[in-house]
Amino acid sequence: MPAIPTVKAVLQETPYLVSFTDDLGHAWSADEPTEVGGGNTAPTPERLILASLGACTAITLKMVAARRQLPLTGVQVELQLNPSGKPESGNDIVRQITVQGDLSDEQREQLLKIANACPMHKLLSGEIRIHTDLGI
Incomplete structure (x- = not known):
């Protein structure tokens, strides 16, 4: 039976930056545009x-x-x-x-x-x- 897809999202100290990890060991991020206070460092x-x-x-x-x-x-x-x-x-x-x-x-x-x-x-x-x- 395949693993249940699982993702953990953690809000970082930088405003609106969220780091993700999954059950397969991958890591990525999400952010918001600078117009709304984010750093625009990753996709929304x-x-x-x-x-x-x-x-x-x-x-x-x-x-x-x-x-x-x-x-x-x-x-x-x-x-x-x-x-x-x-x-x-x-x-x-x-x-x-x-x-x-x-x-x-x-x-x-x-x-x-x-x-x-x-x-x-x-x-x-x-x-x-x-x-x-x-x-x-």
């Missing part, structure tokens, strides 16, 4: 979510293309959060996927369906329940 939390979706999309496309022996040679994913402004309810993520390779129109359509089924797409577009406890 919103950008980290967009990055997660972009990474998952590209990785999923490459994995499936390799299994199906599709001639996919490259993937670029550009994402924007609420590019038309914050909607009255929810949020809008616009994802533009560019695929490279000698792919037929049918293969490109297959890849679009696969992108819409990547794990992060499913997580972000499905119901999310967040259970919060306050530790001491």
Whole structure:
């Protein structure tokens, strides 16, 4: 059984800088722009979510293309959060996927369906329940 993905976020002494570690030993950070008092030393939390979706999309496309022996040679994913402004309810993520390779129109359509089924797409577009406890 795979490990449960676990991330620890720790607020640092520098205003708004948060350091992360995960159960696999990786480390990264988040920060806020200088306009709101941050140091702009790392992506904002919103950008980290967009990055997660972009990474998952590209990785999923490459994995499936390799299994199906599709001639996919490259993937670029550009994402924007609420590019038309914050909607009255929810949020809008616009994802533009560019695929490279000698792919037929049918293969490109297959890849679009696969992108819409990547794990992060499913997580972000499905119901999310967040259970919060306050530790001491």
